[in-house]
Structures are given as structure tokens and as C-alpha cells.
Amino acid sequence: MNQISTNNKVKITLKDIARELEVSISTVSKALKNSEEISRDTKEKVQAFAKLYNYKPNNIAISLKNKRTKNIGVVIPDIVHHFFTTVIRGIEKYANARGYNVIVCLSEESFDKEVINMEMLANGSIDGFIMSLSSETQQKGDYNHLKEVTEQGIPVVLFDRITNEIDCDKVVIDDEFGGYMATKTLIEQGRKKIALITTDDYLSVSKGRTLGYKKAMTESGLGVDESRILTLSSMEMDEERIKSFFNTQEVDAVLCVNEIFAVYSMRLAQEKGLRIPEDISFIGFTDGFLSKYAHPSLTVVAQHGEKMGEISAQMLIDKVEGEKEEEDTFQTKILEPTLVVRDSIFH
């Protein structure tokens, strides 16, 4: 009890409670919501502690009503994938033009970090959130931290990695159509043994892309051969698993849910002496530096990150500056992905 005093001026956070009681942030969050997933004993302990130290979900609503910050908080999962940098560029461009500053925080695919970042930003620093969920959050399916914020009237826009459990504005690309279109293009070029490198379904974007791939394979009559689908545990690079996949599979085309997987797969094919696209074709998702400057350059399903960022910022700022009546109407904008054809397929 050395870090927290009962002094009212010190604001305690979910993280403080979790640390003191040696439970996870998620447990604290659920216990405060009286969730049935949490044992009665734990709930009582957490609630008593929160009461004793005057825990308030947060002070956002109050501070926001007093003062516009003209800051937008952006919380994204990672910075390895180029897609998020393009979204940030779009957010900046639009927000700056309307006099807003953008603060970017990274959850690094961690639920705890997402919660901590949101708590910190919500401490009167920002007028609203633009977010893409961490993979751990999507895996846990725990959205209490988002619910808390939206229930207090703080505008939130979710993009790319979203959840239907939160009522807020959303911007996505049609991932299923992206996967479908790319696979169909490969089939039309005569490819028959088309591999897919994807990730577990808890990542909403991979789920959609995989659905699109399967739809195109089924429609064409080629059918889905599960042995040709490599499912990685996350968007993080896993050289070993990709390498051993290609050692056991003979394929004539590869679709990957990001550009890093695709560019690495091209390298492996080249090392085996295969010619691209004569012997094998490649398509990735995300139109970043890696795709553009790869040799051969990589055909990709462009996600229009900059556009997605601009739209997210517009939706958020309209909400921030909007009339009270508009506050409860939410929309989901679905952008159409496009194929950027480069040298990794025939053209």
C-alpha cells in the first residue's frame, strides 16, 4: 500500500487496482462491471478497493465538457505494418486541416497496453478516439474499456480491426471482397494450386480475407484444400513456419494477408530457383514500401489506408463538434479494396 494514498487528489486507475490486488487489468475491468465471468470473491475485493480509493471510471466526460482539447487520440496495434502508417497520414491530413492535433499511441497488440493508453489519453487530453483493436483484445473479446468510454459520451471511431459489440462509427475495407478478388485474379491466370498464408480467425481482417479466398476457390470448382492454408498465430513474421510450409507444399500461387509474409515467401521461391511470375505468382495485402520496392515488385490488394484515415477523422470530428441529437446515430463505412498489379503476377 505504499504507492497509493487515500488522498482524494490522486486519481487511481484500473492499472493501479490490478497491481495492488495482483490480478489482470481485464479482471478488474470485468469485476467493476459485475461480470459473471469473475468470481464473487474477486469482485468483492476489487469493488471494495475501488470504493476505498475513490476509483472513478474516468474523468473524461467532465473535463471534456469544460474544455475542448483539439487533440485526437489514435490507438493502433503496431508500427511494423505499413498500413497503419498510411492511416495515420490520412488522419493527420484531415485533422490538421480542421485545426486538430493527433496523438498516436501504440498498443503493440497488447490488451493491457490498449487499456492503459486509453485511460491515459482519456484523462482530459483528447476530444475523441480513433482506434484499431489489438489482436489480444480481439482474441479476448473484452471490450469493457471501449464501452466505458462510449457510455460517457466520448466519440470513438473504430477502423480496420473492429467489433460489432461497440456502438460507434466504423470504417473498414471489404476484406472478404479483397481476398475474393485477389484469388479470382490468380485463378483467371490459370493458377490451380493457390496457397493462402493467413492468421487465426480472431483477427477480423484475416477472417474476412480467408472467407474471400475460400469463396473464390469453391466457386471456381478448384475447391478448398486445407493443407494449402497456413494459419499463423499473429501478423508477426514467423520465418520458420513459412519456410517449412513451402518445404511440404507445391503451389503455383500464393496469397498472403500482409506484405511481409508475401515478400518473404517470394524470397524463398527465388532461393529455390523458381521464376516469378512464370512458375509462381504472389499477391499480398497492404501497399507499402516493401511491396513497391521488392524485386519483382509485389501485386497487392490496396487497403486505402490514407483514405480510411481521412474518413475516420472526418467522422470523429463531426461527432466531436456535432449537435447532441446526432450523437446516437452511428454508421459503418465500407471501402472497396483495389488490386495494384505489379510484376509478381502476369499482366
Next chain:
Amino acid sequence: MNQISTNNKVKITLKDIARELEVSISTVSKALKNSEEISRDTKEKVQAFAKLYNYKPNNIAISLKNKRTKNIGVVIPDIVHHFFTTVIRGIEKYANARGYNVIVCLSEESFDKEVINMEMLANGSIDGFIMSLSSETQQKGDYNHLKEVTEQGIPVVLFDRITNEIDCDKVVIDDEFGGYMATKTLIEQGRKKIALITTDDYLSVSKGRTLGYKKAMTESGLGVDESRILTLSSMEMDEERIKSFFNTQEVDAVLCVNEIFAVYSMRLAQEKGLRIPEDISFIGFTDGFLSKYAHPSLTVVAQHGEKMGEISAQMLIDKVEGEKEEEDTFQTKILEPTLVVRDSIFH
């Protein structure tokens, strides 16, 4: 005056003052420090405003003494360059092991954003800062926001892009040696017309790398041909200028201060039908995905970002948890860069 009330509970920031008086954040910061660069009229206005609205440089010192947050604030310039992602990984690794959480904010090369991010984080959210300066900050040479924080006893560790004007712990690689070593390697392989793609000197890292290149060229007797040096205005990609540079220059080797410039230059050479490394060799800085998966793979000067991150976190946490007496001793750690030899040069 609709956004700021004189209510004491609302904390006003440098940004608020700047907005209200329609001057830059930098001007406000300097005016409050009574800088001679600012006109008397502006200084009086800013100071009167700050007094009226009870501006306090910030509340950090007080809140920190009450409560350790176990959060570290990291402020970095961008997320396009892989180097910063590796530093973050190192910071995370070390900090998590010691029970600290890491909050990352991006200045996106903007002085204003760096100041705003620091103000926000310093609002009791973190125990100390790990930072790499934005290019605009290095260009302006305005470090008042850092001075304010260090003068209040908040530990700061600067890495990579540092300044000697701030007394704090620092971690850098020996950029001059990196540039020297890379250039010398190219010379030893018989290259004579070695180009350098760098950025303006205000970026401390480019300055060092350029010095190293020039030293090696001079020492070898080849001499420095300024027409073979392309100086870009920032680390951002500028395809047009790189393309037109190679259209007017005939060179047999290229050293680039980052990997994106290098990989793009390789593409241009390949499009001209040049063979790498038979006709032309390439070396970049930063050992990221782009270098590794480029075809041919790119030889780079590795900056050991992960190690740099670990050391920065160790220095910071030692300071945060340290005794008062240690607080005024600062050290600068210089890491040695190493050459990661791949297929873009002979080996």
C-alpha cells in the same frame, strides 16, 4: 475566450496559450523563458496571459513525488523507419522485465507534436522519458520543452537523435564510424565512384554518417566529389530527386543513410540493367525487413536498435529508482555499429 475559463481546476497548456494568442508553441515557450529572440510585446502578452490563467510549466514533479506510475513515456519521430520499431522492442523487453509499462507517442518529425506529447505524458502519466528528437526540433535547435522537464527532476534519456544542450543520459551509435566503415569496405572492394545519399546536417545522425563517408574518401586518396553527394531535406522518401540524381551521375557504389533510400536506389539500378554487385554495390543504414527481404538482400550498417532500447530503458529506470545523489551524474553510451554483409556487395 470560449475555450478557456479562469476556473482553477482547468489546467492550461502551452498549446492553449499558443492558440489563444495565435503564435507558435515555440514562441510561447521562449517567451515564458524570457528569451531574447522574442519581441518585448509578445513576451509581455504571453506572460500576462499565462499569469491570468494560472499557467504552471507542469504538474509533473508534484504528481511524481506522490505516486510512481511504473509507466515510461517514449517519444519518437516516426514509424516508417524500422530502426525505431527495434528500439521500442528493446525498451519493452527490458522495462517489462522490471515491471514497467511503455507508452509510445509519435512526434512525426514535428516540434509542436513533440511538445504536446511531452506535456500530455508529463501530466502524471509517466515516471520518465526516453526520446529521440524530431527533425524539426533539431532544425530549430529549440530544447526548452526538454529543459523544463529535466529541471523539474524528471529523468530523460535521449537516444539516436540527441542534443548536447540538454544534461541527461544519452545513448547513440557511432554514426561517423558507421559511415566510415561502410565507405572503407566499398573502397577496399575496388569501388571508386561512390555516391552518398544523405540528408541535411541538422539531423545529427546524417551529419555523423556523412563525416565518416568523407573521412574514408579523403583518407583513401579518392577525395570527396560533392556532385556525388545527394542531400535530401529529410529521411522521407523522395523518388524524384533520387531518380534524377542517378540520371546525371555514373557511380559504382552507393551508401545511403537509411534502408529505404538504398532499396529504392537498387531498383533504379536494376531497371537500368545493372547487375548488383557486379556493376554496382549498395550499403544502407538500419537492419530492417526491407534490407533483409530485398532482392538482392541489402548490406547494412546495423544500428543495434534493440540493444539501444534496452540500454536506454536501463539508464532511465535506474535513474527513476535511484538515490537522489546519483541524479546529477549523466553518461553518454556510444554503441559500435557493425556491418551486416549481404548480397548487395561482394563477399
